[in-house]
Amino acid sequence: MAAGRRSARNKGPRAVYNEDPFVSAGISDESSSERPEKSSKKKARKWEDHGSDEEFVAGPEPDVVDDEGENEDEGDEDIEEEDDMDEEDDDAMDVDEIASTPKSKSKSKRAPASKLRKQTTAQKAQTAQESIAPLTSSGAESHHRGMLDSRDQVSKFMHYTLTYGSDDRDLGLTIHMRGRWRWGRDATYPTRLSLEQTHGESDSPCGPTLGVTPEDVEKERKEGWAWYYDEEIGEKFRKRQRVDKKLKEAEARRKYLPQPKKNTHTVLLGPANDQQAFELGYHEAMDVSQAWEEQQSEGSDQAKTKLHQGWLINIGQKIQCMAWAPNQDDLPQYLALAVPVTEDQTKKYMNPEGEPLSSFIPSPPYPAAIQLWEFMGKKAGYQTNTIDMDVEPHLRLVLCTEWGHLRQMAWCPMGRERRGQVDNDLIDIGLLAGVWGDGKVRVLDIKLQKGSKKLQIVRVTSPAFEAIMPSTICTTVAWLSPSDIAVGCANGFVALWSILPSSSPDPYLYHPIHTSYVLNITSGYPTYPHLVSTISVDGETRMWSIIDPIGENTNTVRVRLSSSQLSYSPVLQAFCSSDENEYGRLMPIRRFFATNASGRLNSTVSALAPCSFWHPSLLFGGTGGEVMATNPMRRIMYGKEPQWQQMWFIHHWVPGPDDNSPGVSRFHEGFRAENPGVVKSGEGRPMGLSLTTIHDEDTHVTALGWNPNRSCAGWGSAALGCGLLRVEDLTV
Incomplete structure (x- = not known):
């Protein structure tokens, strides 16, 4: 799917920070035998409006065929469609502009401006991903994963999911340990009451075994030492x-x-x-x-x-x-x-x-x-x-x-x-x-x-x-x-x-x-x-x-x-x-x-x-x-x-x-x-310096x-x- 384009409306001169020496010399990557008039017109248009997609040249792409099976030219027709876009569409297409892959001599299908106005943010993000896909290196695959910040105002369930995971074994272990060690009596040292606590029927089966199924624990205890x-x-x-x-x-x-x-x-x-x-x-x-010295609790008959x-x-x-x-x-x-x-x-x-x-x-x-x-x-x-x-x-x-x-x-x-x-x-x-x-x-x-x-x-x-x-x-x-x-x-x-x-x-x-x-x-x-x-x-x-x-x-x-x-x-x-x-x-x-x-x-x-x-x-x-x-x-x-x-x-x-x-x-x-x-005390810190x-x-x-x-x-x-x-x- 081809990405949308920014408006070609002239908004004043913009600074140019890098120039193509081939374009300055009159040499273009387009074939001289193929529509030279449109080529020169597009070249002039490029230097006039640097907000156009023509700045980001990534090389030729294969032609895209429209629904009727005919190729449409990219150029004047696209500019006329872009002129109909208002300022709201102009700002909304920033993501698509950065992620799009422009074509200097290829031909692509464009959607009407009325349809572009109806695109949601999710659709535009999907368009950006699809348009940048051809630029992926053919070598070793690379991937990344983004996560929400659990310190934001999120629900407790979302906080647990982001911190411990969504698997039943992870959440079961978390809930089990929370119910056992969240009390104020265990704020520093473990108490004997908590260590003596037995596991009820409502506990997660993976909670007492630290997130591992009891069958796997028993299997490791037996078969894991079979070699010895x-x-x-x-x-x-x-x-x-x-x-x-x-x-x-x-x-x-x-x-x-x-x-x-x-x-x-x-x-x-x-x-x-x-x-x-x-x-x-x-x-x-x-x-x-x-x-x-030995001590005895007040009001207690127990031994010291x-x-x-x-x-x-x-x-x-x-x-x-x-x-x-x-x-x-x-x-x-x-x-x-x-x-x-x-x-x-x-x-x-x-x-x-x-x-x-x-x-x-x-x-x-x-x-x-x-x-x-x-x-x-x-x-x-x-x-x-x-x-x-x-x-x-x-x-x-x-x-x-x-x-x-x-x-x-x-x-x-x-x-x-x-x-x-x-x-x-x-x-x-x-x-x-x-x-x-x-x-x-x-x-x-x-x-x-x-x-x-x-x-x-x-x-x-x-x-x-x-x-x-x-x-x-x-x-x-x-x-x-x-x-x-x-x-x-x-x-x-x-x-x-x-x-x-x-x-x-x-x-x-x-x-x-x-x-x-x-x-x-x-x-x-x-x-x-x-x-x-x-x-x-x-x-x-x-x-x-x-x-x-x-x-x-x-x-x-x-x-x-x-x-x-x-x-x-x-x-x-x-x-x-x-x-x-x-x-x-x-x-x-x-x-x-x-x-x-x-x-x-x-x-x-x-x-x-x-x-x-x-x-x-x-x-x-x-x-x-x-x-x-x-x-x-x-x-x-x-x-x-x-x-x-x-x-x-x-x-x-x-x-x-x-x-x-x-x-x-x-x-x-x-x-x-x-x-x-959180902050160290002022003792031993002359003139606001931290000393070790x-x-x-x-x-x-x-x-x-x-x-x-x-x-x-x-x-x-x-x-x-x-x-x-x-x-x-x-x-x-």
């Missing part, structure tokens, strides 16, 4: 991992575990006006509630309760990373953490003539160890457990390696049906993936000795899976399925591997996503397992599909100072991260390009707990030592709702009187929820974690730069 219990594939996978159990404990502690300068760490705990000093030894645990019940452990050195083991349905819970050895222990591995240390090259084979700590729980409700303060946590397993420092670790979070022990003498804990300093990604099969509480120390000589890409190193890892992992690289590429035994070590996908070092990677499991989000040193945060990484690729607002925090919350259906300042941010799947602020700290965000599958609360940690919890669900669903946050604690560290002292740590406990302001405070490295919060098991979903853990580890049941 297979007599051939599983046995070959387990035999690849070789450990040396003859390692002596004295040698392991001297070589693979950090040697602190001083065995005791001074800790100040208790009320702000009456704090007590405690001496905490190396690998020693203490009950935080010792510094607080202790405040801030939790464990504080002195690990002795900065905790690099940590993660709770999933699929633990019993009372014991396991926390894995990695602590680099001291500089004195790594001196002999340094090559003075070698290249300087860099994150883009493999590091020397430093000795390192993965520590597995056991915490005991006890029943607190029908479905929830709390921490058993009568059983002191202890170190159960030390995995010694010589692959450099462990930079990141990730347990396989997929549900797993236990089919009995492969080895009756061992307890399966799970599959642990990690990235080591030598640039390789490895997967370890973690097991514990059954019926023994003694410390186990083993040296891993060969992992169950190992891979690296040439000319680069691996930087971050995430699980996609029980048998697939996604790995980010220092060159901006992302590789997908299957950990099943294979003769080919190559990944089945290796694609450039960023232009530089990939800091973190996570998947949209279980709601959108095919979607992956990555964050890089270049400041870009991208979401892309493993089905089509090129076509299905988008990014959100770029930050100037890149952040390494990234996690996916299936309860919120959003990726969680932080900006270059003090704010956390949420990026919903359907509106990844638009970020929502979520909480504010008084210092730069340095840690984010992996999002829980059982509640929407987020844990953020800052360089100033503060740990904050918030529930952003009400804020996402209702834009005008205030957002509340609550401090777990604030940690301060100061150096000791001598170099051999580990320093002194002080804890201030949070006690009430607050509504953070640089804190001591030992004050920083280096790692956070939520327990991924439903019975202990309210357990939180925080690791500090001074080597202290705090674990507490945060359920209200």
Whole structure:
């Protein structure tokens, strides 16, 4: 369909910004033998009225035949029809003018002006699309999608549709979580009442299973792990991992575990006006509630309760990373953490003539160890457990390696049906993936000795899976399925591997996503397992599909100072991260390009707990030592709702009187929820400038974690730069 034309009525001279040298020389693209008089007339008309379509010349088009089967000339007849159009038609045809494809020598069919006046806006837009279609490139297809802004005055249903999608599984999950976590009691921490809540018959079948049909969840728990219990594939996978159990404990502690300068760490705990000093030894645990008096509710006959019940452990050195083991349905819970050895222990591995240390090259084979700590729980409700303060946590397993420092670790979070022990003498804990300093990604099969509480120390000589890409190193890892992992690289590429035994070590996908070092990677499991989000040193945060990484690729607002925090919350259906300042941010799947602020700290965000599958609360940690919890669900669903946050604690560290002292740590406990302001307070802002405070490295919060098991979903853990580890049941 040919597009309508603007009126040819002369409205005065218009500026000419570009001239065709061929036209100025008297050379036209029309044939000299074909109606020369009309050609010269049209040429003169073109320079007189630049509002005509003749300006936009896109080349010849095939002739269009009218209804009577005869070709009509374009020229004087068209000009006479255009003269009949009034000013209203002139303004209404702007869209058609921009999108139309004029013809210099072709012939087209034109509709009368009376019909053009009756065109609706939708018809004109359709005309514009049809007229611009011939200009589409014949190469790779490109497409775009526009969406309404959910911040406009739209209905709640439209807001939910734009934010979460129109699929019944998405809306069912949204309504299910809204009915469970919208209450004021869950504004910051998850409450035990909400965690204990059972599902009624009116709930969506996909709500409790996070948007996935219950049949698919059960199928993954059984068939997804069939390869591990297979007599051939599983046995070959387990035999690849070789450990040396003859390692002596004295040698392991001297070589693979950090040697602190001083065995005791001074800790100040208790009320702000009456704090007590405690001496905490190396690998020693203490009950935080010792510094607080027992209290009893007014008018209650119940026994006195202790405040801030939790464990504080002195690990002795900065905790690099940590993660709770999933699929633990019993009372014991396991926390894995990695602590680099001291500089004195790594001196002999340094090559003075070698290249300087860099994150883009493999590091020397430093000795390192993965520590597995056991915490005991006890029943607190029908479905929830709390921490058993009568059983002191202890170190159960030390995995010694010589692959450099462990930079990141990730347990396989997929549900797993236990089919009995492969080895009756061992307890399966799970599959642990990690990235080591030598640039390789490895997967370890973690097991514990059954019926023994003694410390186990083993040296891993060969992992169950190992891979690296040439000319680069691996930087971050995430699980996609029980048998697939996604790995980010220092060159901006992302590789997908299957950990099943294979003769080919190559990944089945290796694609450039960023232009530089990939800091973190996570998947949209279980709601959108095919979607992956990555964050890089270049400041870009991208979401892309493993089905089509090129076509299905988008990014959100770029930050100037890149952040390494990234996690996916299936309860919120959003990726969680932080900006270059003090704010956390949420990026919903359907509106990844638009970020929502979520909480504010008084210092730069340095840690984010992996999002829980059982509640929407987020844990953020800052360089100033503060740990904050918030529930952003009400804020996402209702834009005008205030957002509340609550401090777990604030940690301060100061150096000791001598170099051999580990320093002194002080804890201030949070006690009430607050509504953070959008603008930072005026404190520390002379002359209206925003300043960033640089804190001591030992004050920083280096790692956070939520327990991924439903019975202990309210357990939180925080690791500090001074080597202290705090674990507490945060359920209200």
